[in-house]
Amino acid sequence: xxxxxxxxxxxxxxxxxxxxxxxxxxxxxxxxxxxxxxxxxxxxxxxxxxxxxxxxxxxxxxxxxxxxxxxxxxxxxxxxxxxxxxxxxxxxxxxxxxxxxxxxxxxxxxxxxxxxxxxxxxxxxxxxxxxxxxxxxxxxxxxxxxxxxxxxxxxxxxxxxxxxxxxxxxxxxxxxxxxxxxxxxxxxxxxxxxxxxxxxxxxxxxxxxxxxxxxxxxxxxxxxxxxxxxxxxxxxxxxxxxxxxxxxxxxxxxxxxxxxxxxxxxxxxxxxxxxxxxxxxxxxxxxxxxxxxxxxxxxxxxxxxxxxxxxxxxxxxxxxxxxxxxxxxxxxxxxxxxxxxxxxxxxxxxxxxxxxxxxxxxxxxxxxxxxxxxxxxxxxxxxxxxxxxxxxxxxxxxxxxxxxxxxxxxxxxxxxxxxxxxxxxxxxxxxxxxxx
Amino acid sequence: xxxxxxxxxxxxxxxxxxxxxxxxxxxxxxxxxxxxxxxxxxxxxxxxxxxxxxxxxxxxxxxxxxxxxxxxxxxxxxxxxxxxxxxxxxxxxxxxxxxxxxxxxxxxxxxxxxxxxxxxxxxxxxxxxxxxxxxxxxxxxxxxxxxxxxxxxxxxxxxxxxxxxxxxxxxxxxxxxxxxxxxxxxxxxxxxxxxxxxxxxxxxxxxxxxxxxxxxxxxxxxxxxxxxxxxxxxxxxxxxxxxxxxxxxxxxxxxxxxxxxxxxxxxxxxxxxxxxxxxxxxxxxxxxxxxxxxxxxxxxxxxxxxxxxxxxxxxxxxxxxxxxxxxxxxxxxxxxxxxxxxxxxxxxxxxxxxxxxxxxxxxxxxxxxxxxxxxxxxxxxxxxxxxxxxxxxxxxxxxxxxxxxxxxxxxxxxxxxxxxxxxxxxxxxxxxxxxx
Numbered sequence: 001x002x003x004x005x006x007x008x009x010x011x012x013x014x015x016x017x018x019x020x021x022x023x024x025x026x027x028x029x030x031x032x033x034x035x036x037x038x039x040x041x042x043x044x045x046x047x048x049x050x051x052x053x054x055x056x057x058x059x060x061x062x063x064x065x066x067x068x069x070x071x072x073x074x075x076x077x078x079x080x081x082x083x084x085x086x087x088x089x090x091x092x093x094x095x096x097x098x099x100x101x102x103x104x105x106x107x108x109x110x111x112x113x114x115x116x117x118x119x120x121x122x123x124x125x126x127x128x129x130x131x132x133x134x135x136x137x138x139x140x141x142x143x144x145x146x147x148x149x150x151x152x153x154x155x156x157x158x159x160x161x162x163x164x165x166x167x168x169x170x171x172x173x174x175x176x177x178x179x180x181x182x183x184x185x186x187x188x189x190x191x192x193x194x195x196x197x198x199x200x201x202x203x204x205x206x207x208x209x210x211x212x213x214x215x216x217x218x219x220x221x222x223x224x225x226x227x228x229x230x231x232x233x234x235x236x237x238x239x240x241x242x243x244x245x246x247x248x249x250x251x252x253x254x255x256x257x258x259x260x261x262x263x264x265x266x267x268x269x270x271x272x273x274x275x276x277x278x279x280x281x282x283x284x285x286x287x288x289x290x291x292x293x294x295x296x297x298x299x300x301x302x303x304x305x306x307x308x309x310x311x312x313x314x315x316x317x318x319x320x321x322x323x324x325x326x327x328x329x330x331x332x333x334x335x336x337x338x339x340x341x342x343x344x345x346x347x348x349x350x351x352x353x354x355x356x357x358x359x360x361x362x363x364x365x366x367x368x369x370x371x372x373x374x375x376x377x378x379x380x381x382x383x384x385x386x387x388x389x390x391x392x393x394x395x396x397x398x399x400x401x402x403x404x405x406x407x408x409x410x411x412x413x414x415x416x417x418x419x420x421x422x423x424x425x426x427x428x429x430x431x432x433x434x435x436x
Numbered sequence: 437x438x439x440x441x442x443x444x445x446x447x448x449x450x451x452x453x454x455x456x457x458x459x460x461x462x463x464x465x466x467x468x469x470x471x472x473x474x475x476x477x478x479x480x481x482x483x484x485x486x487x488x489x490x491x492x493x494x495x496x497x498x499x500x501x502x503x504x505x506x507x508x509x510x511x512x513x514x515x516x517x518x519x520x521x522x523x524x525x526x527x528x529x530x531x532x533x534x535x536x537x538x539x540x541x542x543x544x545x546x547x548x549x550x551x552x553x554x555x556x557x558x559x560x561x562x563x564x565x566x567x568x569x570x571x572x573x574x575x576x577x578x579x580x581x582x583x584x585x586x587x588x589x590x591x592x593x594x595x596x597x598x599x600x601x602x603x604x605x606x607x608x609x610x611x612x613x614x615x616x617x618x619x620x621x622x623x624x625x626x627x628x629x630x631x632x633x634x635x636x637x638x639x640x641x642x643x644x645x646x647x648x649x650x651x652x653x654x655x656x657x658x659x660x661x662x663x664x665x666x667x668x669x670x671x672x673x674x675x676x677x678x679x680x681x682x683x684x685x686x687x688x689x690x691x692x693x694x695x696x697x698x699x700x701x702x703x704x705x706x707x708x709x710x711x712x713x714x715x716x717x718x719x720x721x722x723x724x725x726x727x728x729x730x731x732x733x734x735x736x737x738x739x740x741x742x743x744x745x746x747x748x749x750x751x752x753x754x755x756x757x758x759x760x761x762x763x764x765x766x767x768x769x770x771x772x773x774x775x776x777x778x779x780x781x782x783x784x785x786x787x788x789x790x791x792x793x794x795x796x797x798x799x800x801x802x803x804x805x806x807x808x809x810x811x812x813x814x815x816x817x818x819x820x821x822x823x824x825x826x827x828x829x830x831x832x833x834x835x836x837x838x839x840x841x842x843x844x845x846x847x848x849x850x851x852x853x854x855x856x857x858x859x860x861x862x863x864x865x866x867x868x869x870x871x872x
Contacts, residue, residue, distance in 0.1 A: 001503075004562070004563070005563060005565075005566070006503065007503050007505065007557060007558075007566060007568060009556065009557035009558075030557075033553055033556065033557075035507065035508055035511065035512065035549060035552070035553075036508075036510065036511070036512045036538075036540065037538075039508045039510055040508065041505060041506065041507045041508060041549070041553055042505060042506040042507075043505050043553075044503050044504060044505055047504055047505055047506050050506070067437070067442065067443050067480050068480060068483055069443065069477060069478060069479050069480055069483055070477065070478040070483050070486070071471065071477045071478075072471055072472075072475045072476065072477060072573075072590045073509060073573055073590065074472065074475055074530075074542070074575065074589075074590055075471065075472070076471065076472045091535045092535075094510075094532065094534065096530065096532050096542075098530065098577055099527045099528075099577045099579065102472075102473075104472065106510070106532075106542075113471060113477070116471070117469055117471075117477055117479075120445065120469065121443060121445035121466075121469075122443075122445075126440070127440070127441060129441075130441070130443060132443060137508075137509055137573070139510065141534055141535045143535065153510075154508045154509065154510055
């Protein structure tokens, strides 16, 4: 992208309404714009990050055998009456009446709809387990939306639903998803801790939240220092091996970790003082096992091995894909701007032309831009150097390639790593090679 | 995907509600399920086709320099009051009141919102032209939704919006989009004809619909036989060369082509009888040039070269991405099922194991499945051969690899091309090589 014609409206001033770093930086770097309270448009740079995270989420869902579908945003109220949740859900549900006076709603989650699809399609235990997921926009009409896309009303969620013949099977599916989630967070550069959690309006028996630490977190969290020392993925855990899944689950759940809602002071007090860690946490995912909570009221059965009808056991598994964009920024920024991990960065590099119009500078920049083949922003604006440096740090691409007239004359550029600030003068070819 | 555990609920019976081939086949092949009137869930096979088409649409938008953003589904009514369309739009607009009694709506299109984003971000003619697009779910509350996803209420649309300094620039943007559209349709295997069209509720001066022929089309269309003979892309047309764009536009618009709404019988009668073609047509895209229709009432200006404020000239460009899935099926099926073009097929091949449990058959199928690396459905169900053949034809993957015990014993398989019915017996390696 050439910034002279790119739709990247960066801001010099910090917008007054932005209270936390991710909200502030997403507005300033031109990643998003608010269109209504708690509703945002994603501009080109923001959308590229969102798509990168979505792709990683998808790959890890696929790896554990989940199948992708896509359910619509608008749901019929009648499905929610079957499960008994229509009246429970309260004002967070955006209720809609269509032109034929039918009651509809903008889906805040999809347990009912996926159960309905399942009961139309699956007849026999032989087809189990099934894990279905989709990545779709949801709406929750928060009374006070805030923190930008971290607590918006319209948000992108990946929600998965597992169907198993029995409790033992459901536990295996639950563990697969825990593995998929931890791998997802690791790949996007987030150190998450699974914590026991309340099941809330989803219902059920077993639930974990995935929490990252950040000063702006919405809840107080308590955990064993063991989580700081763990190298989860030093060993390989195969999603098709139940023993591996059990080992992974134990590794994740043996040490103490809880949000204030589930904090057990008696257990906490058994921990040595130098092993106690606490802080503020942001929830980035939530998984539930709830057995037949939906399959029973929705009359969903399969034929079991003995020929009798069985209500499958379900779990559901949510991760806020749009929220993860904010979480990554909360976890990775400095006073100058965002520091994107390589895996989710909108572009690999920013090319800064310090003297647009200078033949040597222009030629080197064009050469770099072509070589980076769509994976660079090229700052070809006629601004002064200081503004370009500031915008490059603000946008946070992992590499910056600074092309000035002095170096250009001798064929060299300055390569800067955003995360460390390290700078080195190199030939064009060596700079490209170093970025890999 | 292994069909024994894949979420692919094929139907033997034709659903009574399905009047046209695409609707019938999408239900029967397990691509979609209706969740409310005119609202559908996309199951794994259907979603893969939708994503393939979306990717091609995106690539061709990017190629002409359009920038991808993502606007939300829910819009504030106030924006539509600014343009004056809020009251005009009628009952097709899904109107919503949120918990704070604010008037919102589910976007049927995005002229207002994109103009609002543009006016916040762009100040100078130097940043023009800008073409912004997004691929997002839309809602139109059709009074009688029908034909499955061809005329649904919730549908996926790619809509692009161009902003230019003057009429001449706007014409260039319009031609770029015409080029992008024709390339998109060609890549997904559709022969489309651009036809002059009414501008409808979008407003404006110039408009073309892109029509494909199908007996179930919603309107009567009239065109010169020249369109049947044209090889649009025998020459290269560069989207950055205005002369190329003009030549392409002339090629597309010189010969007569019109829907019944704009049919000009006087011009039609000048055509020789043997050059006249007519039939039913399906609209798969629609482009508009409408100048300052939105920038004026929405007070959107940029500074022109002379320092004075100018209202940019706009166009908008829509293609129904979900509708294209149906259009491809309407254009490419037979009595047995769908015939997917290679570019959009959910999987490249179906592997049919005619004797699950036979050591040689199982081994060859697993080998093929691994070699095709995620790009095959493997029919590992214990059904009889006839059912597998029927389902493979129904689902319409471009290649079928039939693995039976006799061939397997000597290491051969039968490779069938779905489009031609051609079958050939080959070694596993040769079959893989032939599919390319």
